[in-house]
Amino acid sequence: MVAGVVVDASPHLLVVATEGGGEARVAMSEGTRVWDGGRGSFAALAPGRAVVVRHGMERPGADRVWVDITRVIGTITAVGRASVDVDQGPHREAVTVEIPPKAMTAVLVRHPRLEPGHLVDVICAVTPDGPRAVAPGTSQPGHRADASPQAPVDARVADVSHGSATWFDGPGFGAAYPALDGEGDAGGCADAPPGCVPLPLLSLGSVVTVGNECAKRTAEVTVVACGCVAARYCDRCVQCGTSPRGRLVELTPVAFAALGGELERGCFNAALRHDPGVRA
Amino acid sequence: MIAAVQNTQVLLLAGVLLAACLAKLVLPAPAGPGLRGRRAGVAVAVGEGTLGVALLVTSHLSVRLATSVAFAAATWIVGELRTRRPDDGCGCFGALSTHRVDRRSVLRGALFTAAALAALTAPHAGVAALRNGTLLMGCVLALELAVFGMLSPELSSFLDRRRLRRRPDPPCERRHSPLDETYRRLRSSAAWTTHEAALAGAEPLDVWREGCWRFVVYALDDEREVVFAVSTAARDATVRAAVIATDD
Structure with a gap:
C-alpha cells in the first residue's frame, strides 16, 4: 500500500512522494483501475494530486489507484441549495460539502433526511474549494x-x-476507534455516546485485530485517533450480506484498502477483536 | 352482553389515551421533524388527555366520534411511518416508543380504531361503566389488555427503564472508571506500598486504558519504570505491578 502525492506518472510507472517523506515507485499495467471522482484514466495521475495505491494480490504492480478521494461524515448543521455544512465532531474540522446536481440524486436516495440534526456520510473528491460529494458513503x-x-x-x-468498518481521512496505517476512554492520556471524549x-x-496506541469478512483479510491495526463520531452511526454495511448494526472502527485509507476495502464503497462487513495487553 | 363489551371498550380507550398522554408528557420522545417536535408532542398529549377524560365523564356521541377519528388517523400515520421512517419509532407513548415501527404497531392502531367504533353506541360513560362493572367486563378488559401488551414493544421499554434504574454493573471492559477511583485503588494496594519509596516523582508518566485494566506508569529512581495495572471492575480492586527497563 502506498499513499502520498504523485511526483511523476507514465502508463507503466507511478512515482509517489509518500507520507513518510520517501519516494515509492509503483508499476502500472492495463489492469490498474483508477478512481478520479468515478472511473478515471491514467491521465488523472497528474503531479501534485494525492493518491492511495493498492498493490495487486495476484500480479505485481498497482491494482487500484484512488485520486484525491476524501470522505465527510458527521452531523448536518445547515443545508444550502447545493451544499451541506457538516460538524465532523471534536477531532475533525467542520466542513461545507458541495453536492453537485449529478450527485444530489444519489445522495438523496441514500440520505432521505438531508436536514440539520441528521447524520450524513458522503464520499467526496478533493477540490480547491473543499470537498465535492461524488456518492453516498453508506x-x-x-x-x-x-x-x-x-x-x-x-x-x-x-x-x-x-x-461494519468504514474509513476516514487519516495518515498511515491506523484506525479511529469509537470507544476510547475519556480519562487520562487515553485520547477519548468525555461526552462521546457509547454506541450501539x-x-x-481502549486508548490511543491500543492494537485491535480487524477482519474484512467480505475479502477474508485480517490485520492488526493501531488506534491512532478518536472515532467518537462513528459511535453515533448505528447502521449496517451490506457489501457482502447484511452486517449487524454499528461501526466498529474507522480505518485510514491505507489500512482500509489493504484489508481489501474499496474506498468508494465506504464500508465492509467487519469483525473486531481486542487482545488485552497489546499496545503499540 | 353487547352493552357490557361496548362499555369495556370505553374504559380501555380512556385508559390508553390517558396512558399515552402521561407518557408523552413525562417521557417525551426525542425531538424530530414534523409531529415529532416537542410542541407538537405536548399538543397531541393534551388532545389525548382531553379525549380520555371526556370518555370517562360523558357518553356524548361527539366524544366517541372524535375518539374514532383520532385512532383512525393514528393508524394511518403509523402505517405511513412504517413505510417511510420505520427506524424513528412512532412516539405513540413518548420515549417508550422508540422501537422500529412494524406490523404490530399498525395492527394495534387498527384494533383500537375497531374498539372506538364498537364504543360509539356504548350506553355508559367510563365512570358510570366502572360503577356498573360486571365480571364479564373484567374478563373482556383483561383479555384486551393482554392483546394490547403483546402488540406493544413499549412494555419491554418500560420494564427496561425500571430495570436500568437499579443500575446494573456494566462489564469491566465498558465500565466508566474515573481516575480518582483508579488512584484510590492504587494507593491502597500492596503493590503501591512495595514500590512507593522508589518512585522518582509523584506524577505518572502515562495513564491509559485497555478494557478491564487502567495502566499507570511511574518512573523509578534507578532509570526503570513501574507499570501498575488497576482493575476497572466495580467490585474488584485488584492492582498488579511490573518493573520494566526504560528501553522497553
Whole structure:
C-alpha cells in the first residue's frame, strides 16, 4: 500500500512522494483501475494530486489507484441549495460539502433526511474549494444524530464483535476507534455516546485485530485517533450480506484498502477483536 | 352482553389515551421533524388527555366520534411511518416508543380504531361503566389488555427503564472508571506500598486504558519504570505491578 502525492506518472510507472517523506515507485499495467471522482484514466495521475495505491494480490504492480478521494461524515448543521455544512465532531474540522446536481440524486436516495440534526456520510473528491460529494458513503441511519441507539448498560463485550468498518481521512496505517476512554492520556471524549455495539474502552496506541469478512483479510491495526463520531452511526454495511448494526472502527485509507476495502464503497462487513495487553 | 363489551371498550380507550398522554408528557420522545417536535408532542398529549377524560365523564356521541377519528388517523400515520421512517419509532407513548415501527404497531392502531367504533353506541360513560362493572367486563378488559401488551414493544421499554434504574454493573471492559477511583485503588494496594519509596516523582508518566485494566506508569529512581495495572471492575480492586527497563 502506498499513499502520498504523485511526483511523476507514465502508463507503466507511478512515482509517489509518500507520507513518510520517501519516494515509492509503483508499476502500472492495463489492469490498474483508477478512481478520479468515478472511473478515471491514467491521465488523472497528474503531479501534485494525492493518491492511495493498492498493490495487486495476484500480479505485481498497482491494482487500484484512488485520486484525491476524501470522505465527510458527521452531523448536518445547515443545508444550502447545493451544499451541506457538516460538524465532523471534536477531532475533525467542520466542513461545507458541495453536492453537485449529478450527485444530489444519489445522495438523496441514500440520505432521505438531508436536514440539520441528521447524520450524513458522503464520499467526496478533493477540490480547491473543499470537498465535492461524488456518492453516498453508506445509507443514512434512521435515527437523528442526538438519538443514536445505545447498547444496554450491562451488555457484555463479545470476544469478536461484528459490524461494519468504514474509513476516514487519516495518515498511515491506523484506525479511529469509537470507544476510547475519556480519562487520562487515553485520547477519548468525555461526552462521546457509547454506541450501539458493546465495545471495550481502549486508548490511543491500543492494537485491535480487524477482519474484512467480505475479502477474508485480517490485520492488526493501531488506534491512532478518536472515532467518537462513528459511535453515533448505528447502521449496517451490506457489501457482502447484511452486517449487524454499528461501526466498529474507522480505518485510514491505507489500512482500509489493504484489508481489501474499496474506498468508494465506504464500508465492509467487519469483525473486531481486542487482545488485552497489546499496545503499540 | 353487547352493552357490557361496548362499555369495556370505553374504559380501555380512556385508559390508553390517558396512558399515552402521561407518557408523552413525562417521557417525551426525542425531538424530530414534523409531529415529532416537542410542541407538537405536548399538543397531541393534551388532545389525548382531553379525549380520555371526556370518555370517562360523558357518553356524548361527539366524544366517541372524535375518539374514532383520532385512532383512525393514528393508524394511518403509523402505517405511513412504517413505510417511510420505520427506524424513528412512532412516539405513540413518548420515549417508550422508540422501537422500529412494524406490523404490530399498525395492527394495534387498527384494533383500537375497531374498539372506538364498537364504543360509539356504548350506553355508559367510563365512570358510570366502572360503577356498573360486571365480571364479564373484567374478563373482556383483561383479555384486551393482554392483546394490547403483546402488540406493544413499549412494555419491554418500560420494564427496561425500571430495570436500568437499579443500575446494573456494566462489564469491566465498558465500565466508566474515573481516575480518582483508579488512584484510590492504587494507593491502597500492596503493590503501591512495595514500590512507593522508589518512585522518582509523584506524577505518572502515562495513564491509559485497555478494557478491564487502567495502566499507570511511574518512573523509578534507578532509570526503570513501574507499570501498575488497576482493575476497572466495580467490585474488584485488584492492582498488579511490573518493573520494566526504560528501553522497553
